[in-house]
Amino acid sequence: MKKNKSIYEELPFLPNRENIMSRRYLKLMQRWVPFGxxxxxxxxxxxxxxxxxxGVYWYGLETAMPLHVLACVASSSEYDPKITxxxxxxxxxxxxxxxxxxxxxxxxxxxDCIRPESGMGYERLHKTKWGEKGKGFFPEGQCGKTLAGIxxxxxxxxxxLDKETISMIKEICKDYLNRFGAIPPAPNESVIWxxxxxxxxxxxxxxxxxxxxxxxxENSWAALGMTSALLFLDMHKQVKNWDEVxxxxxxxxxxxxxxxxxxxxxxxxxxxxxxxxxxxxxxPDFMAENHGIVxxxxxxxxxxxxxxxxxxxxxxxxxxxxxxxxHRKEIYSxxxxxxxxxxxxxxPQGMDWPYLFFGSSSSLHGYAGIYLGDDDAxxxxxxxxxxxxxxxxxxxxxxxxxxxxxxxHDIQDPMIMRELRIGQFYPWIYLAHRLxxxxxxxxxxxxAVLPYSAPGVKxxxxxxxxxxxxxxxxxxxxxxxxxxxLPWTKNGMLTVAPSxxxxxxxxxxxxxxxxxxxxxxxxxxxxDGFAAVMEHNWHQDSIRQAVFLVSLPNGKMVSLxxxxxxxxxxxxxLSQGYLQIMNEKVNGLPACKGFRTLYHTQGKExxxxxIRGDAGEDVFxxxxxxxxxxxxxxxxxxxxxxxxxxxxxxxxxxxxRAVADNLFLNRNxxxxxxxxxxxxxxxxxxxxCPEQPxxxxxxxxxxxxxxxxxxxxxxxxxxxxTAGNFGARGGSFxxxxxxxxxxxxxxxxxxxxxxxxxxxxxxxxxRQGDYxxxxxxxETNGENIKAVxxxxxxxxxxxxxxxxVEVKLKGQKNVKINAYQIINISGxxxxxxx
Numbered sequence: 001m002k003k004n005k006s007i008y009e010e011l012p013f014l015p016n017r018e019n020i021m022s023r024r025y026l027k028l029m030q031r032w033v034p035f036g037x038x039x040x041x042x043x044x045x046x047x048x049x050x051x052x053x054x055g056v057y058w059y060g061l062e063t064a065m066p067l068h069v070l071a072c073v074a075s076s077s078e079y080d081p082k083i084t085x086x087x088x089x090x091x092x093x094x095x096x097x098x099x100x101x102x103x104x105x106x107x108x109x110x111x112d113c114i115r116p117e118s119g120m121g122y123e124r125l126h127k128t129k130w131g132e133k134g135k136g137f138f139p140e141g142q143c144g145k146t147l148a149g150i151x152x153x154x155x156x157x158x159x160x161l162d163k164e165t166i167s168m169i170k171e172i173c174k175d176y177l178n179r180f181g182a183i184p185p186a187p188n189e190s191v192i193w194x195x196x197x198x199x200x201x202x203x204x205x206x207x208x209x210x211x212x213x214x215x216x217x218e219n220s221w222a223a224l225g226m227t228s229a230l231l232f233l234d235m236h237k238q239v240k241n242w243d244e245v246x247x248x249x250x251x252x253x254x255x256x257x258x259x260x261x262x263x264x265x266x267x268x269x270x271x272x273x274x275x276x277x278x279x280x281x282x283x284p285d286f287m288a289e290n291h292g293i294v295x296x297x298x299x300x301x302x303x304x305x306x307x308x309x310x311x312x313x314x315x316x317x318x319x320x321x322x323x324x325x326x327h328r329k330e331i332y333s334x335x336x337x338x339x340x341x342x343x344x345x346x347x348p349q350g351m352d353w354p355y356l357f358f359g360s361s362s363s364l365h366g367y368a369g370i371y372l373g374d375d376d377a378x379x380x381x382x383x384x385x386x387x388x389x390x391x392x393x394x395x396x397x398x399x400x401x402x403x404x405x406x407x408x409h410d411i412q413d414p415m416i417m418r419e420l421r422i423g424q425f426y427p428w429i430y431l432a433h434r435l436x437x438x439x440x441x442x443x444x445x446x447x448a449v450l451p452y453s454a455p456g457v458k459x460x461x462x463x464x465x466x467x468x469x470x471x472x473x474x475x476x477x478x479x480x481x482x483x484x485x486l487p488w489t490k491n492g493m494l495t496v497a498p499s500x501x502x503x504x505x506x507x508x509x510x511x512x513x514x515x516x517x518x519x520x521x522x523x524x525x526x527x528d529g530f531a532a533v534m535e536h537n538w539h540q541d542s543i544r545q546a547v548f549l550v551s552l553p554n555g556k557m558v559s560l561x562x563x564x565x566x567x568x569x570x571x572x573x574l575s576q577g578y579l580q581i582m583n584e585k586v587n588g589l590p591a592c593k594g595f596r597t598l599y600h601t602q603g604k605e606x607x608x609x610x611i612r613g614d615a616g617e618d619v620f621x622x623x624x625x626x627x628x629x630x631x632x633x634x635x636x637x638x639x640x641x642x643x644x645x646x647x648x649x650x651x652x653x654x655x656x657r658a659v660a661d662n663l664f665l666n667r668n669x670x671x672x673x674x675x676x677x678x679x680x681x682x683x684x685x686x687x688x689c690p691e692q693p694x695x696x697x698x699x700x701x702x703x704x705x706x707x708x709x710x711x712x713x714x715x716x717x718x719x720x721x722t723a724g725n726f727g728a729r730g731g732s733f734x735x736x737x738x739x740x741x742x743x744x745x746x747x748x749x750x751x752x753x754x755x756x757x758x759x760x761x762x763x764x765x766x767r768q769g770d771y772x773x774x775x776x777x778x779e780t781n782g783e784n785i786k787a788v789x790x791x792x793x794x795x796x797x798x799x800x801x802x803x804x805v806e807v808k809l810k811g812q813k814n815v816k817i818n819a820y821q822i823i824n825i826s827g828x829x830x831x832x833x834x
Contacts, residue, residue, distance in 0.1 A: 013314060013315055013316065013317040013435065014315060014431070014434055014435060015434055015435075015437050016077050017077055017078075017437075018076065018077065018078050018434065019433060019434070019437050021366070021381070021382075021385075021433040022430050022431075022433035022434045023078065024385060024389070025385075025426050025429060025430035025433065026072070026073065026076055026078060026430060027080075027083065028385075028388070028389060028392055028426060029069050029072060029073050029422065029426055029427065029430065030073055030079075030080060030083040030084050031083060031392055031393075031397035032069065032392070032397050032398065032399075032419075032422045033069070033070070033073060033083075033084040033085075033086065033091070033397075034084060034085050034086075034397060035396075035397050035398050035419065036052065036066045036069065036070075036419070036422070037084075037085075037086065037091075037094070039052050039053045039054070039066075040052055040066075040094055040098075041054075041055070042097070043055065043097075043101050043116075045104070045112075045113060046100065046101075046104050046113065048096065048097050048100055049097050049100045049101040049104060050094060050097035050098055050101055051063045051098060051101045051115075051116075052065075052066040052067075052098060053066070053119070053120050053121075053416070053417065053419075053420070054116065054118070054119025054120040054121065055101065055105075055115050055116050055119055056115045056116055056118075056119030056120070056121050056122075056125050056126055056128075057119065057120070057121035057122075057125065057413075057417065057420075058121065058122075058125070058142075059130055059132065059139070059142050059143045059145070059146045060102050060105070060106070060130035060131075060143070060146045061145070061146055061420055061423075061424075062119070062120070062121065062417070062420060063098045063101060063102055064098075064102060064145075064146045064149045064150060064153075064423070065149065065420045065422065065423025065424055066098065066420070066422075066423055067095050067098040067099055067102070067149065067150070067153050067423075068149040068152065068153050068423045068427040068428075069422055069423045069426070069427055070091045070092075070094060070095040070098070070153075071095050071152070071153035071156040071157050071427075072156065072427045072430055072431065073091065074088050074091045074092045074095060074156075074157075075156040075157070092157065092160055095153065095157055096157060096160050096161065096165070099150065099153060099154060099157070099161070099165060099169075100165055100168075102130075102146070102150060103150075103165060103168035103169060103172065104168070105129055105130060106129060106130055106131045106168075106172050106175075107129050107130070107131030107132075107133040107175065108131070108168070108171040108172055108175050109129070109168065113129075114127050114128060114129055115127065115128055115129065115130070120413075120414060120416060120417060121413065121417065122413075130143065130146070131143055131172075131175070133175075133179075137204055137207060137218065138218060140179055141180075141204075141218050141221060141222040141225070142218075142221055143176065143225065144176065144221040144222050144223075144224050144225020144226065144228075145221050145224060145225070145424075147172060147173065147176055147225045147228055147229060148224045148225055148227075148228040148308065148309075148312065149423070149427075150169060150172065151169065151173065151228040151229065151231070151232040151312075152228065152312065152315065152427075152431070154166070154169055154232070155232075155315060169232065170232065170233060172229075173228075173229035173230075173232050173233050174229070174233070176225050176226070176229050177226060177229050177230065177233075179204065180204050180222060180225075180226055180245070180249075181204065181245060204222075205279075206219045206222070206248060206249050206252035206253075206279050207219060207279070207281075208252075208278060208279040208280050208281065209280075209281060210280050210281060210282070210283060210288075210289065211289055212289055212290075212291075212292050213289065213290050213291070213292075214281050214282070214288040214289050214290050214295075214298060214299075215252075215253075215279075215281045216253050216254060216281045216282060216288045216290075216298060216299070216301060216302045217290070217298055217301045217305070219249050219250075219252050219253040219279075219281060220249075220250075220253040220301060220302060220305035220306065220309075221305055222246075222249050223246050223247075223249035223250040223253065223305075223309055224305055224308055224309045224312075226243075226245065226246035226249065227243065227246050227309050227312055227313070228312050230242055230243060230246065231312060231313075231315075231316050231318075236316065236318065243321070247267065247321050247323040248275050248323070250306065250309065250321065250323035250324050250326070251266075251272075251275050251276070251323040251326045252275070252276065252279045252281060253281060253302055253305070253306065254281060254282050254302045254326055254327040254328060254331060255276045255279055255280050255281050255282060255326075255327070256280065256282050256283070256284050256286070256327065257280055257284060258284070259272050259273065259276040259280075260273055260276055260277075260278060260280075261273060262276070266322070266323075266326075267321070267322070267323065275323075282302070282327065282331070283462040283463055284462045285334065285460045285461065285462045285463050286299075286327065286330045286331045286333070286334040287299050287331075287334055287460060287462075287463045288302065289463075289481070291352050292481055293347075293349040293350060293352070293481045293482055293500070294347075294348070294349045294460075294463040294464070294465065294478075294481060295347065295349075295351075295352075296335065296338060296345045296346070296347040296351075297347075297351075297353065297357050297360050299331060299334070299335060300335060300345060300360055300361070300363075300364040302327075302328060302331050303328050303331060303332055303335075303364055303367050303368060303372070304360070304363050304364055304367060304425070304428075306324040306325070306328060306367070306371070307363070307366070307367030307370070307371055307428070307429070307432055308428045308432075309324055310324055310367075310371050310432070311428060311431050311432045311435055314432075314435040314436075315431070315435065320371065324371070325371065325372065328368075328371075328372055329372050329374075332364075332368045332372055332374060332377070334460070335364065336368075336374075336376060336377075336380070337458050337467065337469070338467060338474075339361075339380060340473070340474050340488055340492035340493065341473075341488070341489075341490055341491050341492030341493065341494060341591075342383050342384060342386070342387045342492065342494065343361055343362070343365060343379075343380035343381065343382075343383035343384035343387075344356070344361045344384060344387075344492060344493050344494075345360075345361050345364065346474060346476075346486070346488060346492055346493055346498060347498045348460075348463075348465040348467055348476035348477075348478050348486060349463075349464075349465060349478045349480075349481050349482040349484070349500070350482050350484060350486075350498050350499055350500030350501070350502065351498045351499075351500070351657065352411060352500070352657075353410065353411070353657070354400075354410055354418060354656065354657050354658060355493055355497055355498055355582075355657050355658045355660075356387075356391070356493070356658065357421075358388060358391075358399045358421045358422070358425070359388070359421055359422070359424060359425025359426055359429075360425065361380075361384045362381050362384040362385045362388060362425070362429065363425040363426075363428065363429045364377075365377040365378070365380040365381035365384060366381045366429045366432065366433070367429065367432065369381060370432050370433070370436050371432075387494075387586075387589065390586050390587070390588045390589050391586050391589075393587070393588070394585075394586045394587050394588075394589075398419060399418065399419055399421055399422060400415055400418060400419065401611070401659075403610070403611035403612075404611055404656060404659075405418075405419070406611075406613075407611050407612065407613040407652075407653075408611065408653050408654070408655075408656035409654065409655060409656060410655050410656050410657065411655045415656055454469070455469050455470050455471060455528060455553075456468075456469055456527065456528075457469075457525055457526065457527065457528070457529065457530055457551075459523065459525055459530075463480070464478060464479050464480025464481060465477060465478035465479070465480070466523055466525065466530055466532070468529055468530055468551040470528075470529075470551075470553065470554070470555040471555060472489060472490060472554075472555030472690040472691040473487070473488040473489045473490050473491075473492065473555060473690045473691070474486075474487075474488045474492070475487045475488070475551040475555070475557050476488075477523075477530070477532055477549050477551070479518065479521050479532075479534055480518075482500050482501065483504050483516070483536060483545075484500065484501055484502045484503060484504050485502060485503045485504060485549055485557070485559065486498060486502050486503070487503075487557045487688045487690060488690070489634050489635060489690040489691055490690070490691060491591040491634065493582065494582055494584070494589070494591035494592055495581065495582055495591060495632075495634060495635070496579060496580070496581065496582070496635075497580035497581065497582050497657070497658055497660045499578070499579075499580035499657075499660075501578055502578055502579060502580065503559065503576075503577055503578060503579065504545075504547060504561055504576070505545060505561055505563060505574065505575065505576045505682075505684075506573070506574070506575055506578070507538060507539070507543055507563065507571060507573065507574045507681075508539075508571070508572045508573035508574070509538075509539040509542055509543060509569045509570065509571060509572065510569070510570040510571075510572050511542070511567075511568075511569050511570060512539040512540040512542045512567070512569060513539065513540060514538070514539055515537075515538065515539060515540050515541075516536055516537065516538050517536065517537045517538075517541065518534075518535075518536055519535040519536060519537055519544075520533070520534065520535045520726075520767050521533070521534045521535075522534075522767045522768055522769070524768055524769055524770050526553075526771075528553035529550070529551045529552050529553045529771060530550070530551050531548075531549070531550040531551075531722065531724065531768075531769030531770050531771055532547070532548070532549045532550070532769060533547070533548055533724050533725065533726055533767055533768060533769045534546075534547045534549075535547070535726065537566065539569070541566055541567070542565065542566055542567040542569045543563055543564070543565060543566065543569070543681070544563070544564045544565075544566050545561065545562075545563055546560075546561070546562045546563075546564070546726060547559075547560070547561050548560040548561075548713050548722075548724040548726075548769055549769075550722045550724075550769060550771050552717070552719070552720050552722070552771055553720075553773075554719055554720075555689075555690050555691070556687060556688060556689050556690070556717060556719075557687070557688040558687055558702075558715050558717065558722045558771075559577075559684070559685065559686055559687075559688065560683070560684070560685045560713055560715070560724075561576060561683065561684050561685075562680070562682070562683040563680075563681040563682050563683070564678070564679070564680055564681060565675035565676065565677055565678065565679045565680075565681055566677060566678075567677050568674075568675070568676055568677055569674070569675055570673065570674045570675075571671060571672050571673060571674075571675060571681060572672065573672070574668045574671050574672060574681070574682065575664050575666070575667055575668060576664075576665060576666040576668060576682065576684040577643070577663075577664060577665025577666045577684050577686065578662065578663070578664055578665075579662075579663040579664075579665070580660045580661070580662055580663070581596055581631060581660060581661045581662075581663055582658055582659070582660050583595070583596050583607065583609040583649075583650075583659050583660055583661050584609060584658060584659045584660075585609045585659075594608065594609045595607060595608045595609060596609075596631060596632055596649075596661060597631070597632050597633075598621070598629065598630075598631055598647055599629065599630040599631070599633075599694035599697070600623055600626050600628070600629050600630075601626055601627060601628070601698075602623075604694075605621060605647075607619060607621075607647065607649035607661060608649070609659050610651055610659075611651060611652075611653065611659060612651045612652055613652070614652050615650075615651070615652040616652075617651045617652075618648065618649065618650055618651055618652060619648070619649035620646060620647070620648055620649075621646070621647040621649070622644075622645065622646050622667075623645040623646075623647075624644060624645075625639075625642050625643055625644075626639065626643065626645055627639060627698075628697045628698055628700070629645065629697070630692065630693070630694035630697040630698075631663075633692070633693045633694055634690070634691060634692075635688070635689070635690060635692070636687075636688075636689035636690075636692035636693075636694070636696065636697030636700060637665065637686050637687070637688055637689070637697070638686060638687040638689065638697060638700045638701075638702040639665075639685065639686050639702070640685040640686065640687075640702050640703065640704040640715065641683060641684070641685050641704065642666075642683075643665055643666050643684065643686070644664075644666050644667045644668055644669060644670070645663075645664065645665055645666070645667070646662075646663075646664040646667045647661065647662075647663050647664075648661060648662040648663070648664070649661050650662060665684060665686060666682065666684045668682050685704060685715070686702070687700065687702040687715075687717060700717075700718060701716060701717055701718040702715060702716075702717055703715065703716045703737055703738075705735035705736055705737050705760075706735070706736040706737075707733070707734075707735055707736075708733070708734050708736075709725075709727065709733055711725060711726045711727035712724065712725050712726070712727070712733050712735070712764070713726075714733075714735035714760070714762075716737055716744065718774075719773065719774055720771045720772060720773055720774060721735075721744070721746045721749065721760060721762070721771065721772045721774065722769070722770070722771045722772075723735060723762050723764060723769065723770060723771075723772070724764075724768070724769035724770075725764040725765070725766060725767065725768050725769070726767065727766060727767070728766045728767060729766050730763075730764055730765040730766040730768070731763070731764070732761050732762070732763055733761065733762060733763075733764055734759050734760070734761050735759065735760050735761075735762070736757050736758070736759050737757065737758050737759075737760070738756065738757060738758075739753065739754065739755070739756055739757050739758050741779060742777045742778075742779060742810070743758055743777060743778050743779070743780070744758075744774040744776075744777055745774065745775050745776050745777065745778060745787045745789050745795065746760055746762075746772045746773070746774055746775065746789055747772055747773045747774075747775045747789040747790070747791055748762070748763075748772050748789065748790070748791045749761060749762045749772050749788075749789065750762075750786065750787070750788055751786065751787040751788075751789070752785075752786055753778075753780065753782065753783070753784070753785040753786075753787070754783055754784065755783040775789040775795060776789075776795065776809050776810055776825075777809070777810040778797075778807050778808060778809055778810070779807070779808045779810075780805055780806065780807040780808070781805055781806055782799060782801060782805030782806075782807065782817070783801060784799070784800040784801035785797065785798065785799060785800070785801075785805065785807065785817075786798040786800055794824060794825070795824060795825040796822055796823070796824045797815075797817060797822070797823050797824070797825075798817075798820075798821070798822045798823075799817040799818065799819055799820060799821050800820065801819060802819045802820075803819055804816055804817065804818045804819060805817055809825065
């Protein structure tokens with residue numbers, strides 16, 4: 001292909017060699033190229049033009065993203081035609097044609113140059129231009145991502161572009177800047193005058209948004225688009241304060257309420273509060289909401305899009321401004337705490353997009369390592385990337401399996417359009433690594449235990465969830481946006497899918513419209529676990545949902561949920577204990593072996609993984625009141641009380657988020673019908689045991705106590721006593737269990753041993769839940785023994801009977817206790833004490 005004179009100096013700031021990480025991303029993109037090129041077509045309306053995936057999709061992304069992949073791949077010194085199947089020159093030609101197609105079909109192109117009358121995206125986009133002129137901030141601003149991909153691709157391909165193509169790209173840049181008032185003043189104009197002028201023009205300012213839909217993403221992609229346009233137009237060489245407008249957008253992508261009162265002089269003489277104004281995009285606990293949930297992907301975009309913008313600065317030999325790092329470290333710290341198995345950020349309020357959102361977690365960690373200097377991030381990036389590489393290898397170079405792209409549709413588009421994700425994240429993080437050759441990436445096996453993986457509890461009060469990291473995985477509980485809990489094993493999202501509505505009930509009432517109201521919530525947070533007591537009213541205060549949920553230090557989770565009618569009503573739909581079980585098949589990834597094995601008292605059953613175009617091959621297995629279940633010797637579930645279990649082995653997915661099965665712990669068909677006010681509707685109590693073999697599940701302990709106070713609840717497990725008080729009154733509460741040969745003695749509780757029963761007395765505040773460790777077990781012939789296990793470690797035994805008894809502590813010799821005698825475990829005696 002004929003080379004032209006470069007429009008810029010050859011990019012001296014992009015090393016003409018690869019490093020360890022850039023090479024991995026390069027190989028990944030090269031493996032995708034054969035698939036992407038299947039969907040490249042010539043566009044006959046103008047010479048030397050072509051498009052990808054039908055040429056019609058949101059914001060020109062169907063062509064811009066593959067273009068960016070081709071530009072990066074073809075510009076590499078390690079390009080390998082054996083992997084792609086194409087000579088380098090052929091891919092360069094295709095990339096240039098794609099670039100020209102995007103120029104002609106943009107709003108600035110000739111009026112008769114519109115996109116094809118059919119394609120793979122929405123029909124309403126057919127026979128239109130992209131650029132979204134006049135459609136408002138959201139669609140117009142989102143074109144900043146497309147523009148950035150175009151300009152960077154043009155830089156990489158500059159010696160193959162003619163003057164016409166360069167001129168058209170510059171027009172797109174000017175058009176975008178004019179919409180956002182980001183064209184800097186001429187050298188002889190003051191910045192203040194220019195800002196006043198822009199206000200008169202009605203230029204769009206950064207947007208504010210925290211709840212339901214953050215403006216983090218919108219402000220970030222606007223800054224990305226402005227920066228790429230300004231640099232492509234050489235404004236940084238012409239005007240001193242060329243990026244003054246765009247830098248405010250960068251900062252306002254991650255502002256919290258406290259920034260309105262922060263008088264730090266941040267940039268020149270600008271104070272933080274002046275740059276922020278009243279624009280807030282991030283919750284005070286440094287998470288972001290989108291689509292009505294605290295959304296880990298959109299929170300991550302604060303760092304990902306800033307990383308992309310930083311890479312553009314570096315391409316031009318410029319230092320990224322500090323605005324791109326404002327609060328990004330705090331945001332990453334929050335996301336890192338949510339990071340689970342294989343480095344994936346696990347969403348505590350569920351996920352609406354496909355669960356394995358390719359490139360999101362790897363890019364997040366990559367940028368945090370490069371631009372935020374986080375050493376843990378380097379390790380996490382490698383972990384995620386290893387999984388993504390295995391998946392692409394398994395799918396012969398594509399992000400999703402052939403059956404998924406053939407049969408499935410996500411919440412917005414056919415799954416084949418999700419292959420564009422390859423260009424959304426990977427080219428950018430690839431360039432960032434090439435631009436930062438000196439970064440060191442330690443081998444995973446050489447790293448000690450990292451801070452992000454240490455057990456602990458973190459409460460996100462503004463987001464409305466708490467998360468407990470433990471040695472066997474993570475447990476999260478959410479009380480806002482999505483009322484749900486997610487118990488993860490060591491395999492995290494590769495075993496338990498982050499589905500919305502997980503575990504806690506969903507109910508539909510005939511007479512009353514859907515609504516919810518938080519009545520009370522108390523989360524008792526410890527260093528090694530938490531206990532929550534919550535009550536919600538649903539459907540115009542017709543249903544009361546009471547939840548007692550405890551995440552124990554050993555990783556197990558106790559859950560009790562009870563529904564009560566507050567008004568006369570008819571329950572039409574009801575389910576409890578919903579878990580979505582991932583069932584992917586990926587060679588080389590043990591967590592994704594292509595089948596799931598369900599163990600129960602009647603034996604075991606194997607449920608295979610595959611996708612079909614309808615639900616005709618779906619399998620349902622019902623189990624009535626099983627005492628326990630186990631999945632794959634990885635998840636144990638022990639019930640206390642009734643449970644109407646259904647395992648749904650799915651093969652048809654609409655919408656598609658992953659190949660995953662549905663497990664309902666209580667489908668509750670018998671609970672449908674009419675209820676009078678005050679009537680109990682249903683209750684579900686179970687113990688979730690991560691990393692547990694099925695034999696251990698069958699032998700596990702989970703017993704519910706008989707409580708004197710109806711507003712309290714208590715369960716005994718093998719290592720802990722858990723108790724909850726829904727009432728407003730605190731005090732000492734008694735819980736009765738049947739006596740067994742081995743009697744647990746509980747710390748910070750008084751244990752009364754009688755002939756046929758054991759009663760534990762514990763202190764609880766009003767509306768409080770808690771857990772109490774079992775300090776030891778005893779055997780005794782006594783029928784009136786009192787044991788007190790002190791939190792400090794002491795254990796006192798009292799014989800309240802009138803005859804001597806023998807007591808044996810587990811693993812120790814028998815001890816004789818006379819009538820009305822107190823003895824501690826060290827052997828000291830106090831006679832005559834009651």
